[in-house]
Amino acid sequence: MAIKNVLVVDDSPTDRQHLTDILAKGGYSVSTAASAEEGMAKAKQTKPDLVVMDVVMPGQNGYQATRELSKDDATKSIPVILCTSKSQETDRVWGMRQGARDYVTKPVNGTELLKKISALG
Numbered sequence: 001m002a003i004k005n006v007l008v009v010d011d012s013p014t015d016r017q018h019l020t021d022i023l024a025k026g027g028y029s030v031s032t033a034a035s036a037e038e039g040m041a042k043a044k045q046t047k048p049d050l051v052v053m054d055v056v057m058p059g060q061n062g063y064q065a066t067r068e069l070s071k072d073d074a075t076k077s078i079p080v081i082l083c084t085s086k087s088q089e090t091d092r093v094w095g096m097r098q099g100a101r102d103y104v105t106k107p108v109n110g111t112e113l114l115k116k117i118s119a120l121g
Contacts, residue, residue: 003049003121008032009039009065010054010083015106019052019083022110026117036065043075050117055084055095063098070099079120083108 006028008019013034020030031046033039036057043051051069055062062082069075079101084091087105095103102116 003028003117005029005031005046005048006050006052006117007039007042007046007048008052009034009036009057009062010052011035011057012054015054015083015108019108019113022108022113023052023117025110026114028117036060036062040065040068040075043069043078044072047075048078050120051078051080052083052113053080053100055082055086055091063095066095066100067098081113081116081120083113 006023008016008030010016011034016032023030033042037060053062053066066080069080081102082095082100083104085106092103101120104113
């Protein structure tokens with residue numbers, strides 16, 4: 001499946017803009033959500049080809065949202081890349097166990113993120 005539409009879920013307006021810029025320059029169509037709850041609703045409604053999910057957010061965190069998306073029949077086929085400041089190996093392993101397909105740490109290296117997306121597509 002070719003990835004064209006990406007949903008960025010992050011509570012930080014700065015990070016959302018940074019990720020949007022990277023993805024748009026990479027040729028992707030980008031939509032955004034400011035919380036895990038909003039992101040899950042948008043994922044179910046718009047069926048993006050990929051979700052880039054922050055972990056540390058108020059309310060529901062990115063691990064919980066990723067777990068829900070990966071178990072829901074409506075969204076389980078949508079890959080999730082976790083994008084977070086949590087850089088410990090245990091964080092990455094836990095994220096992958098929640099259903100994430102990949103993991104990148106902040107500050108995001110645009111080239112690395114685009115390579116990971118390309119590998120998924």
